[in-house]
Amino acid sequence: MRIGALEAGGTKMVCAVGDENGKINERVTFPTKTPATTMPDIFAWFQEREIEALGIGCFGPLDLNKKSLKYGHITSTPKVSWRDFDIVGYFNDLDIPVGFDTDVNASCLGEAAWGCTKDVDSSIYITVGTGIGVGIMVENRLLHGLTHPEAGHILVSRAPNDDYPGVCPYHREPFFCLEGMASGPAITGRWGLSGDELKNRPEVWGLEAFYLSQALMNYIVTLSPKRIVLGGGVMKQKQLFPLIREKTVALINGYVPLPDPEFFIVPPALGDDQGIMGAIKLALIQTQTNLP
Amino acid sequence: MRIGALEAGGTKMVCAVGDENGKINERVTFPTKTPATTMPDIFAWFQEREIEALGIGCFGPLDLNKKSLKYGHITSTPKVSWRDFDIVGYFNDLDIPVGFDTDVNASCLGEAAWGCTKDVDSSIYITVGTGIGVGIMVENRLLHGLTHPEAGHILVSRAPNDDYPGVCPYHREPFFCLEGMASGPAITGRWGLSGDELKNRPEVWGLEAFYLSQALMNYIVTLSPKRIVLGGGVMKQKQLFPLIREKTVALINGYVPLPDPEFFIVPPALGDDQGIMGAIKLALIQTQTNLP
Numbered sequence: 001m002r003i004g005a006l007e008a009g010g011t012k013m014v015c016a017v018g019d020e021n022g023k024i025n026e027r028v029t030f031p032t033k034t035p036a037t038t039m040p041d042i043f044a045w046f047q048e049r050e051i052e053a054l055g056i057g058c059f060g061p062l063d064l065n066k067k068s069l070k071y072g073h074i075t076s077t078p079k080v081s082w083r084d085f086d087i088v089g090y091f092n093d094l095d096i097p098v099g100f101d102t103d104v105n106a107s108c109l110g111e112a113a114w115g116c117t118k119d120v121d122s123s124i125y126i127t128v129g130t131g132i133g134v135g136i137m138v139e140n141r142l143l144h145g146l147t148h149p150e151a152g153h154i155l156v157s158r159a160p161n162d163d164y165p166g167v168c169p170y171h172r173e174p175f176f177c178l179e180g181m182a183s184g185p186a187i188t189g190r191w192g193l194s195g196d197e198l199k200n201r202p203e204v205w206g207l208e209a210f211y212l213s214q215a216l217m218n219y220i221v222t223l224s225p226k227r228i229v230l231g232g233g234v235m236k237q238k239q240l241f242p243l244i245r246e247k248t249v250a251l252i253n254g255y256v257p258l259p260d261p262e263f264f265i266v267p268p269a270l271g272d273d274q275g276i277m278g279a280i281k282l283a284l285i286q287t288q289t290n291l292p
Numbered sequence: 293m294r295i296g297a298l299e300a301g302g303t304k305m306v307c308a309v310g311d312e313n314g315k316i317n318e319r320v321t322f323p324t325k326t327p328a329t330t331m332p333d334i335f336a337w338f339q340e341r342e343i344e345a346l347g348i349g350c351f352g353p354l355d356l357n358k359k360s361l362k363y364g365h366i367t368s369t370p371k372v373s374w375r376d377f378d379i380v381g382y383f384n385d386l387d388i389p390v391g392f393d394t395d396v397n398a399s400c401l402g403e404a405a406w407g408c409t410k411d412v413d414s415s416i417y418i419t420v421g422t423g424i425g426v427g428i429m430v431e432n433r434l435l436h437g438l439t440h441p442e443a444g445h446i447l448v449s450r451a452p453n454d455d456y457p458g459v460c461p462y463h464r465e466p467f468f469c470l471e472g473m474a475s476g477p478a479i480t481g482r483w484g485l486s487g488d489e490l491k492n493r494p495e496v497w498g499l500e501a502f503y504l505s506q507a508l509m510n511y512i513v514t515l516s517p518k519r520i521v522l523g524g525g526v527m528k529q530k531q532l533f534p535l536i537r538e539k540t541v542a543l544i545n546g547y548v549p550l551p552d553p554e555f556f557i558v559p560p561a562l563g564d565d566q567g568i569m570g571a572i573k574l575a576l577i578q579t580q581t582n583l584p
Contacts, residue, residue, distance in 0.1 A: 061548070076549070122437035134514070138430055138437065145414035145430065145516030150548050153513045155506055157449045157467065170547040175449065175506070214447055214467070221445045222426070222514050224437030255462040256353070256442050257368070 001287075004051035005279035006042065008032070008058040008087065009103065010079060010130075015042055017049050018280045022114040024273070034081040039090055047094060054091055055099040055282030057106025057275050064101065064144050072100055099282030103127075103275055104149075105142045107268075108135030110278030111229050116269035120226035124219055125274070126152075127232035128212070132179040136223060152179040156214045159207060164190040182211040184234050195234055205240055212240070213247035216265065220252060226259070231268040241267065293579075296343035296388075297571035298334065300324070300350040300379065301395065302371065302422070307334055309341050310572045314406040316565070326373040331382055339386060346383055347391040347574030349398025349567050356393065356436050364392055391574030395419075395567055396441075397434045399560075400427030402570030403521050408561035412518035416511055417566070418444075419524035420504070424471040428515060444471040448506045451499060456482040474503040476526050487526055497532055504532070505539035508557065512544060518551070523560040533559065 005024075007014040009032060016027040026049070030041050046054065061077065063070040072088025088100050101109070108117075108125035117123040117137075125135040132152030136143035143149055153168065158176050166172055166180030167189055180186060187195055191204055198204045216228060230244070245261035258264055268274050297316075299306040301324060308319040318341070322333050338346065353369065355362040364380025380392050393401070400409075400417035409415040409429075417427040424444030428435035435441060445460065450468050458464055458472030459481055472478060479487055483496055490496045508520060522536070537553035550556055560566050 136514075138435055139433065141431065141433075143430055143515070146518045146551070147516050147548060149514055149516055151514040153547055154510050155449070155543070157447070160466075170545045171543075174452075175543055218446050218510055219514065222428075222441055222443040222511065223435070224439050224441055226438045251447070251463075251467055253462045255445055256439065259438070 001053070002049060002051050003280050003283045004046045004049065004054040005276050005283065006046075006054065006056045006058075007103065007106070007275040007279055008056060010059050013038060013042055014276050015045050016276050016280070017046075017051060018277070020284060022110070022277045022280055024276065024280075027276070032079075035085045035090075036081075039087075043090065043094075046091070051094070051096065053097045053099070053283040053287045054094065055106070055279035055284070055286065056087060057101060057103045057279045057282065058087060060102050061147060061150070062100070062102055064148055072098075097283065097286040099279075099284075099286035101142055101282055102133070102135065102148050104133035104135035106135070106278030106282060107231065107274040108137050108229070108278065109142060109281050110270055110274035110276070111268055112137050112140075113281040114270065114277055115274055116229060116266055117227050122223070122225050123227045123229065124223060124225045125229045125231065125268075126215075128182065128230065128234040129184050129232035132183050132232075134219070136225075138223070151215075151219065152183075153177040154215050154218055156181055156211050159210055162190075162207060178211055178215045182208055182215075182234075187234065195237060199237065205237060205243055208234070209240055209243035209247050212244050213251055216244065216248045217251040220248070220258070221256065224256075227263070228265045229268050230265065231274065235267065238267070241265065293345070294341065294343050295572050295575045296338045296341070296346040297568050297575065298338075298346065298348045298350075299395065299398070299567040299571055300348060302351050305330060305334055306568050307337055308568050308572070309338075309343060310569070312576060314402070314569045314572055316568065316572075319568070327377045327382075328373075335382065335386075338383070343386070343388065345389045345391070345575040345579045346386065347398070347571035347576070347578065348379060349393060349395045349571045349574065350379060352394050353439060353442070354392070354394055356440055364390075389575065389578040391571075391576075391578035393434055393574055394425070394427065394440050396425035396427035398427070398570030398574060399523065399566040400429050400521070400570065401434060401573050402562055402566035402568070403560055404429050404432075405573040406562065406569055407566055408521055408558050409519050414515070414517050415519045415521065416515060416517045417521045417523065417560075418507075420474065420522065420526040421476050421524035424475050424524075426511070428517075430515070443507075443511065444475075445469040446507050446510055448473055448503050451502055454482075454499060470503055470507045474500055474526075479526065487529060491529065497529060497535055500526070500529075501532055501535035501539050504536050505543055508536065508540045509543040512540070512550070513548065516548075519555070520557045521560050522557065523566065527559065530559070533557065
């Protein structure tokens with residue numbers, strides 16, 4: 001089967017054609033400009049390749065409610081030209097099944113289908129980068145509700161010695177959210193240097209783990225995941241993993257039994273391909289059943 | 293159909309026989325002593341009534357993994373005599389389908405089947421009483437994972453003017469959990485009086501809403517529920533509802549669109565019967581399918 005996959009991000013649009021095993025046979029990237037300038041190229045690229053299904057993992061917020069008149073739309077994004085854009089409907093003329101979910105749910109699904117969570121049915125995927133996003137799988141189904149998770153905005157307690165106000169314009173003093181305090185821009189904003197430049201500063205990563213572990217504890221007690229995957233640009237700093245594991249276990253403090261932290265809080269297995277591979281899986285699911 | 297329902301709590305065991313519509317035809321309560329003294333009476337009561345299925349909503353933690361050798365057991369409870377007790381297996385000799393879940397998941401299910409969330413497929417039920425428990429339904433299925441939600445232990449930031457150390461022995465200074473700061477015993481411990489005696493003290497309920505709203509914000513961004521039900525003894529203080537609504541909306545601060553707060557954050561519709569009615573529904577589901 002020729003399966004199309006679109007990973008729609010704020011700066012670039014990755015398009016790929018793959019197969020039922022998640023193998024990517026061809027890929028191309030277009031810069032994300034406006035729908036009018038970007039989408040015709042993407043449409044033409046997929047049309048030429050005669051794809052039989054398409055999966056889209058997209059920056060949000062999105063309307064994922066299949067009963068909604070606006071199903072398939074990007075909704076209230078700050079990227080004004082994309083607001084209310086019907087990205088699923090744009091492919092109507094291809095007359096093929098189109099699967100659709102958030103970029104982080106797609107990443108969660110990609111790792112679950114072919115990566116580091118393929119042996120468990122409940123997992124979460126957290127990307128820590130320009131923003132912080134969370135994809136959630138519960139018993140083999142991606143989590144949707146009123147909309148979709150926005151769990152990068154979970155509240156955290158600020159460290160006593162940290163006076164950084166955070167980068168999130170919505171969640172500021174006295175209540176700080178994770179994205180505001182721990183995203184890539186928060187690190188750069190607080191310390192005045194990039195993550196790579198701060199690589200050998202243990203206080204930077206101790207504080208980063210301080211915030212991430214609070215969020216992980218809350219995801220654990222709420223969602224009871226069988227594994228937590230931490231990806232995204234910030235998590236390329238591998239020294240974060242032991243720090244986050246240690247602090248998360250200390251916070252839970254034995255209240256709920258946890259698996260061996262080395263196998264519970266893990267890096268992705270698919271490099272940077274979990275999103276585009278997850279989009280392939282979204283397409284496959286759409287052709288088969290309504291699950292997950 | 294004659295459906296048995298058991299709401300197994302730390303102080304009492306409510307047994308009922310009801311029908312497919314959630315109607316309770318007969319009910320009795322036994323005090324919770326030890327399995328050896330309490331369970332034979334319960335078994336005999338159900339056996340005499342020739343029930344055709346049984347649902348159990350039980351205090352936890354529980355093993356809910358159907359592939360586990362300990363499926364149906366109460367696990368690491370502080371109630372020592374009940375630790376590792378196989379409450380589902382105890383009814384094996386009745387040779388009927390037995391549904392099993394946490395007390396709060398049962399309450400969540402009861403309201404979803406016959407109460408205030410019957411029009412939505414994703415909801416959460418929070419009981420605020422001796423402890424704080426959370427039941428979660430996602431697209432018509434109760435949430436399970438590694439175990440089950442323990443979201444009463446979600447972290448909250450302590451109020452600047454509050455020096456109460458909390459009642460949770462696991463989650464203390466500098467990280468406080470919701471149950472530690474906002475359960476009934478926390479209110480009594482902090483103020484030295486019962487909730488009823490504190491009824492006319494606005495500072496008590498302002499602080500209670502301060503903690504509950506932080507948790508609600510985190511549940512909202514993580515689970516994206518379509519409605520949140522707040523029950524349990526503490527929530528009999530109806531003045532809490534407008535305070536919690538106002539503070540939760542302020543915390544979210546427009547980041548995710550919310551329904552009208554009056555219809556989004558609500559009291560239960562089933563009085564104190566959502567747990568036992570949920571147990572009826574657990575039995576029904578067990579007779580029909582594996583869902584949820």
